[in-house]
Ligand SMILES: O=P(O)(O)OC[C@H]1O[C@H](OP(=O)(O)OP(=O)(O)O)[C@H](O)[C@@H]1O
């Protein structure tokens with residue numbers, strides 16, 4: 539499946555060349571986008587963080603990443619921007635008290651949690667993840683951030699699986715992706 543540049547600019551080819559398609563993983567019918575080859579390449583990893591930083595809205599106070607791959611990109615982006623980082627974790631990993639939301643995935647179901655007190659009411663949060671597929675993870679994360687009275691000022695992804703139309707779950711939000719699968 540070919541990838542097209544959404545906002546990666548001159549580094550689109552470098553980034554996409556390091557993303558591997560794995561058919562039938564983690565279950566039959568899923569074409570898994572493996573980014574491990576991108577992360578291990580210093581130029582590729584830097585290009586991703588630079589491209590994400592390029593699209594950051596002005597009013598970001600905090601970066602939040604969704605477990606697990608959103609931690610890698612979100613934490614690196616937060617450090618690059620000089621902002622704090624908040625992990626939004628799968629169920630049972632954070633000590634209580636937490637806020638929780640259950641959601642559907644392209645493959646299966648999951649629950650995300652946010653540690654109470656880590657995100658203060660009114661702060662501007664940028665949500666970061668590697669892949670936007672159905673949008674279930676991102677919508678759940680946005681719901682958590684808003685449940686504590688904070689603002690989701692943007693959502694930034696490395697790769698958007700266009701055919702799954704995750705953007706429709708994020709209607710009215712500021713969404714950016716570095717690469718997108720050709721429709
Ligand atoms: O748009 P969606 O349909 O919700 O899918 C996107 C999510 O799926 C993947 O995570 P996964 O839950 O597989 O967890 P992992 O990062 O721990 O592998 C990916 O990293 C996103 O978080």
Ligand SMILES: Nc1ncnc2[nH]cnc12
Pocket residue numbers: 568569570571572644669671672699
């Ligand atoms: N096809 C896919 N590849 C990688 N991560 C995903 N998350 C949801 N769908 C995915």
